[in-house]
Amino acid sequence: MTSTEATLLSDLHSIVGDRGLLTGTDVTLRSCDPFRAVPPEGPAIVRPASTGELSQIMALCHARGQRVVVHGGRTGVAGGAYAGPAEIVISLERMARIVEIDPVGLTATVEAGATVEAVQNAAMEQGLLYPIDLGAKGSATIGGTIATNAGGNRVIRWGMTRQNVLGLEAVLSDGTIVSAMNRYLKNNTGYDVKQLFIGSEGTLGVVSRAVLKLVAQPRTQLVAFLSLSSFQAVLDLLVRARRLQQLSAFEVMWQDYYAMVAGHDATRRPVDPSQPFYVLLELMGFDEAADQAAFNSLLEEAFDAGLIVDAVAATSLKQVGELWRVREGSEILVREMAPFISFDISVDIRRADAFAQAVRQALTTTFGEVKIVTFGHLGDSNLHIGAHIGSDTLARAHEIEATVYAVVRQFDGALTAEHGIGQMKRDFLPDHVDAGALTLMRRVRDALDGTRIINHDVLF
């Protein structure tokens, strides 16, 4: 340890105390990546217990030119939490209180380190729902999901994290505390400064608290798993399903995905794997009779119109869980496909299958035989693709990515729909945003963190 480093740790210790400062194996045994061991490479994890402590930490780091990387639940898949040897980690894990649930104003006031699941549980006790729903919700924190504008399974109904945040508090790189803890649906009092921090992947400041928007907890959940014989049938079904206000998920799986999951786990094979497309359709509502009637009509009309080949509807909460497990087969992908590169694209819904075919074509042309799985939140334009070209998949990651992202550009798609840029996609960012927009992003970052001490290697 250098003497500069020793001084830094000592000064940080004087702000946060023993419990607030982790060093040694407390650092090296942590991972910055949800799938494998990628420890922070720097000397310390500092854990403020309050916004005041966080502000002091940032002011200190700013004065010293000390780079920091901010950690929430470390469930992000774009490398946004990776920390190099010259960076210390700031973790919000000790700021995890649920401060208030307001059942009339429909708000939750929380500290940034609270997990999404903890907020959901607190809301549920009041008959309310915080609708951001991710596989990682048990670990993912409110701060992390705000910083990355997390999406998930029910964006089609309730939007991304951005649409579910009313207010927040953040600490800028120089320690300035920005309080914008708005509780109202409507507030045009100056710039809506919270928007700067949502989805900026921590680069503009550290989110410390938030006011979240809650909705009434639906009382019904109706799920069907369907097979379809053409992509046009998928589109026609989506158009019909979107007419129902109860629609809460419209997840599509291409055969490559479904065959793999259903082929390796007999409990995840609700329908015969002989068709090119599979849809998990979910309605959530408040009136059992009306919702069931709407669900049945939709399915009957879709059958009558020849859109559906086969269908299974859940008749119990247990079956609801089983059908969702088909869609959430990532551990099978990891087992059967690893190593693979994953993609998180938005693309014109009408052209999603043409896009998937073009990706397969491009990868095959470049790499020969490849394994690909395609699935995603098609109702939101969002596809996930996993690609494996052989044992050299990781070594050739950049080539694989360049190949796929060239197709994304041809289709005018988005480089990342919900996972974000992190450190992993930053090389590709300039080719996927307008030059004027990139100039603007740089100007804003320069204005708020001119020396780039926060998440230095993230985004651009």
Next chain:
Amino acid sequence: MTSTEATLLSDLHSIVGDRGLLTGTDVTLRSCDPFRAVPPEGPAIVRPASTGELSQIMALCHARGQRVVVHGGRTGVAGGAYAGPAEIVISLERMARIVEIDPVGLTATVEAGATVEAVQNAAMEQGLLYPIDLGAKGSATIGGTIATNAGGNRVIRWGMTRQNVLGLEAVLSDGTIVSAMNRYLKNNTGYDVKQLFIGSEGTLGVVSRAVLKLVAQPRTQLVAFLSLSSFQAVLDLLVRARRLQQLSAFEVMWQDYYAMVAGHDATRRPVDPSQPFYVLLELMGFDEAADQAAFNSLLEEAFDAGLIVDAVAATSLKQVGELWRVREGSEILVREMAPFISFDISVDIRRADAFAQAVRQALTTTFGEVKIVTFGHLGDSNLHIGAHIGSDTLARAHEIEATVYAVVRQFDGALTAEHGIGQMKRDFLPDHVDAGALTLMRRVRDALDGTRIINHDVLF
């Protein structure tokens, strides 16, 4: 005309041509205010026909240090369009094309000068709805409503303008074109730069084009006008109504408002004006039988619970219009109350009546006998208040405002819910936002328009 001014006009003319440059009475006969004649005081209105022309205009003005004020439909009520003698006006009126309606992606691509109504009409031809609904929609433009993050009557269902914009293009003060014409519900490719321009009242750049989010056009519209005997009954009704996904408006009128409107127009008196509170409740949906059943149950259960004193339900589209006209009685206010100062507050829904009483108390204490009307989008926390203290109301506007805004601060309310700050509320802004947030706003504005040539006197 000075020679500098003549040179400027000549240079502007060379960019936009004859049709693009208005001077003389074409300028002085226009108003920057929807309620009275407030002509621009500068020498010219320049009207670009394309983003390219707009960019050239901004680059020219930036090079000369020439201030500009941006005009949409000039329906804003906060003075954001007022232009002083040293300012030229840029109007987007010649950029009003509806470029595309995409019925599968559910998007409208439009130029900023298109009116809200023109977009709604184009969407309706495809069975779709652009849900921002304002009294001024025939004049208000997409650019203006984006710049001000306009709200209106159906925010409770579909959100503010911010929630209905997917992408936009804007021109910065130096002429840089920023294209962020995203068409996807999910796109985390770098900062969401469009958010900077939404609700920033034109101060960070000129919105030139936009991609708007459309929704399916509801097929049913059910409206009831109700009287209630207590504010608690209003709250209880709101909690019940919010359980219905069809809820599209929950407008509350205090007796002071309703008595004035119903007292001066017998066609706007659906129920007896003897109760302290009146609610206009609206459902919109897609299933006539189910929606009517939900509407009837809500009203029956509310009657049974003693929440409603009297109720009238519309049985025709004509009656729907008549009931909405009670809520939209602003021309009666202008006739009966003028001159008056209007307020646009967000406040904790639970405390809205206490707030209204405190405002009345404060104004009476300071000014003696006053006329006040209170109404608004209570389901969104948003109250509108009109206050008249006598013939010296306008002369004492600042005192009246200071009195009301002191109460707003006591109640931790928002200075403006939807109308914005403009030039009229800028003196009050610093007292109603956190110091750190204001610092941040200044840093962002300095980064994008350091010499403040756009909308110089707006916001701060």
